[in-house]
Amino acid sequence: MADPVLQLADVNVYYGAVHALRGVSLRVDEGEVVTLIGGNGAGKTTTLATACGLLRPRSGTVTYRGRDLAGVPTHKLVAQGLVMAPEGRGIFPNLTVEENLMLGAYSRRDKAGVAADLRRGFELFPRLAERRKQRGGTLSGGEQQMLSIARALMARPRLLLLDEPSLGLAPLVTQAIFATIDRINKEGVTILLVEQNANMALRHSHRAYVIETGEIQFSGPSAELRTDPRVKAAYLGEG
Amino acid sequence: MQLLLESGDFLARLLQQCANGVAKGSVYALVAVGYTMVYGVLQLINFAHSDVYMLGAYFSYYPARWLGYMPDGAEKPKVPLYVLGLAFAFAVTACACTGMLIERLAYRPLRNASRLAALITAIGVSIFLQNAGQMVFTSEVKSFPRYVDQTSVPLGPIAVANTSLIIVVVAALMVGGLHLFVQRTRTGAAMRACSHDMRTARLMGVNVNATISLTFAIGSAMAAVGGMLIAMDQPRLTPTMGLLMGLKAFVAAVLGGIGSIPGAALGGLLLGVAESVVGTWNTTYADAVAFVALIVVLLVKPSGILGKAGREKV
Numbered sequence: 001m002a003d004p005v006l007q008l009a010d011v012n013v014y015y016g017a018v019h020a021l022r023g024v025s026l027r028v029d030e031g032e033v034v035t036l037i038g039g040n041g042a043g044k045t046t047t048l049a050t051a052c053g054l055l056r057p058r059s060g061t062v063t064y065r066g067r068d069l070a071g072v073p074t075h076k077l078v079a080q081g082l083v084m085a086p087e088g089r090g091i092f093p094n095l096t097v098e099e100n101l102m103l104g105a106y107s108r109r110d111k112a113g114v115a116a117d118l119r120r121g122f123e124l125f126p127r128l129a130e131r132r133k134q135r136g137g138t139l140s141g142g143e144q145q146m147l148s149i150a151r152a153l154m155a156r157p158r159l160l161l162l163d164e165p166s167l168g169l170a171p172l173v174t175q176a177i178f179a180t181i182d183r184i185n186k187e188g189v190t191i192l193l194v195e196q197n198a199n200m201a202l203r204h205s206h207r208a209y210v211i212e213t214g215e216i217q218f219s220g221p222s223a224e225l226r227t228d229p230r231v232k233a234a235y236l237g238e239g
Numbered sequence: 240m241q242l243l244l245e246s247g248d249f250l251a252r253l254l255q256q257c258a259n260g261v262a263k264g265s266v267y268a269l270v271a272v273g274y275t276m277v278y279g280v281l282q283l284i285n286f287a288h289s290d291v292y293m294l295g296a297y298f299s300y301y302p303a304r305w306l307g308y309m310p311d312g313a314e315k316p317k318v319p320l321y322v323l324g325l326a327f328a329f330a331v332t333a334c335a336c337t338g339m340l341i342e343r344l345a346y347r348p349l350r351n352a353s354r355l356a357a358l359i360t361a362i363g364v365s366i367f368l369q370n371a372g373q374m375v376f377t378s379e380v381k382s383f384p385r386y387v388d389q390t391s392v393p394l395g396p397i398a399v400a401n402t403s404l405i406i407v408v409v410a411a412l413m414v415g416g417l418h419l420f421v422q423r424t425r426t427g428a429a430m431r432a433c434s435h436d437m438r439t440a441r442l443m444g445v446n447v448n449a450t451i452s453l454t455f456a457i458g459s460a461m462a463a464v465g466g467m468l469i470a471m472d473q474p475r476l477t478p479t480m481g482l483l484m485g486l487k488a489f490v491a492a493v494l495g496g497i498g499s500i501p502g503a504a505l506g507g508l509l510l511g512v513a514e515s516v517v518g519t520w521n522t523t524y525a526d527a528v529a530f531v532a533l534i535v536v537l538l539v540k541p542s543g544i545l546g547k548a549g550r551e552k553v
């Protein structure tokens with residue numbers, strides 16, 4: 001069997017004395033959309049930050065395409081295709097839309113490819129094209145989310161980590177964002193998606209992990225979890 | 240008729256002072272840029288910056304001395320142009336390296352510590368550099384080599400020193416060039432990104448440590464040029480020459496809006512002109528202008544003339 005794209009094995013992460021991840025293990029295989037769902041403060045953002053090297057596990061290993069990531073700085077991972085669109089979108093308000101997008105391609109040297117991807121990004125999100133000279137801080141929440149995803153795509157990710165892309169968005173915009181996630185995945189990008197909107201996340205992913213208080217509770221194919229009574233009760237507001 | 244002549248005199252004198260002020264202010268601007276850039280990225284007032292300026296003056300003194308253009312006692316010979324180029328390159332490189340070294344050794348280990356700890360460290364580095372300067376250069380006043388002979392250039396109703404013109408042109412080119420660099424290039428965008436949010440900059444693939452190093456290198460190089468330009472105009476070097484300059488450049492940065500490069504330029508020019516104009520009436524009050532300006536800005540608009548209330552930096 002091929003190496004998973006991303007694998008966390010028995011990872012423990014602390015913030016000072018706070019034990020934020022307790023023996024977390026998960027894997028993401030090539031071509032998958034895997035979602036990580038859980039309540040506030042469950043450890044979802046911490047998991048993603050650990051996956052891309054912003055946080056270092058006190059014990060356990062993180063491997064990306066078969067390589068241990070211990071000691072590899074985050075900025076080098078971007079060039080290897082491990083890209084994160086952070087929680088809260090992380091738009092640089094003082095930079096224009098276009099500058100934000102170009103920063104996404106910061107690690108790339110292929111000018112022609114970058115220019116082509118910029119055009120593709122504008123095709124994917126025509127709204128951004130209209131606002132390309134506008135400062136990032138002047139965009140609406142939904143537009144900022146589009147910019148955040150488009151910017152991450154500028155790095156040509158092989159594994160895209162998305163932290164709550166639907167946060168604070170109207171239902172229609174949320175649907176558009178998830179449609180984009182489907183489309184990106186069909187084009188060959190593997191995705192690890194963190195969501196509180198469990199309903200949408202389970203509809204648009206292959207497999208799912210449920211995390212609470214820093215521990216993975218259970219996992220399985222998303223279609224199965226959608227009918228799982230534990231999930232229904234806690235995350236789908238049913239039962 | 241008499242009155243007219245007098246007021247004409249007065250106008251000419253005012254113009255003359257303004258011209259001198261622009262030259263002085265250009266150096267304030269050059270040095271202020273270093274404060275503003277570092278503050279923009281790290282929210283740190285780099286007190287050691289004024290000492291890097293002092294080092295710039297000394298580093299541009301030594302090449303001429305080493306090459307024998309500073310005989311003891313005798314009339315100083317004119318230094319050929321290539322030595323001037325050498326001195327410039329040496330001072331800029333050595334100061335850029337000093338700035339990066341200061342960041343690496345003193346500030347980086349405290350990146351996640353409290354701001355007060357970093358501030359106190361900055362003061363410590365400054366005291367260290369001044370004392371090291373006293374030891375290495377001695378506290379005796381050194382006379383700067385004759386890189387350029389001062390002449391007076393007529394400019395309409397007034398006359399300005401050629402060194403003043405050089406100062407203004409060089410400073411304008413450097414500060415303008417830096418502004419374009421920060422606004423137009425990929426590396427400049429990375430600097431602006433770091434000043435807003437280092438964590439997200441890292442997620443874009445930006446090497447944050449390298450970007451901060453570069454910020455210190457550029458700011459220090461500008462200070463070095465400032466030190467060299469001042470020494471050409473007033474050829475007396477002392478290890479404490481950075482004190483007053485540092486203070487005024489810092490005020491210039493705050494006045495223009497700390498974090499903003501055009502702000503540093505504007506603040507520097509305003510302060511320089513204000514000092515010169517006040518100096519027309521009373522030279523001892525000239526140095527007080529900076530303090531008054533600082534107090535007024537902090538009272539009226541703490542974010543400075545071009546500063547935004549938010550977190551817009553660099």
Ligand SMILES: Nc1ncnc2c1ncn2[C@@H]1O[C@H](COP(=O)(O)OP(=O)(O)OP(=O)(O)O)[C@@H](O)[C@H]1O
Pocket residue numbers: 015018020038039040041042043044045046047087196
């Ligand atoms: N910088 C920090 N310092 C101390 N504790 C932290 C820090 N960041 C997160 N934590 C704690 O770690 C736990 C996990 O936080 P995390 O941000 O990963 O949660 P999350 O699942 O992403 O939550 P949300 O859905 O609200 O974004 C929480 O209890 C949180 O309080």
Ligand SMILES: [Mg+2]
Pocket residue numbers: 044045046087
């Ligand atoms: Mg979170």
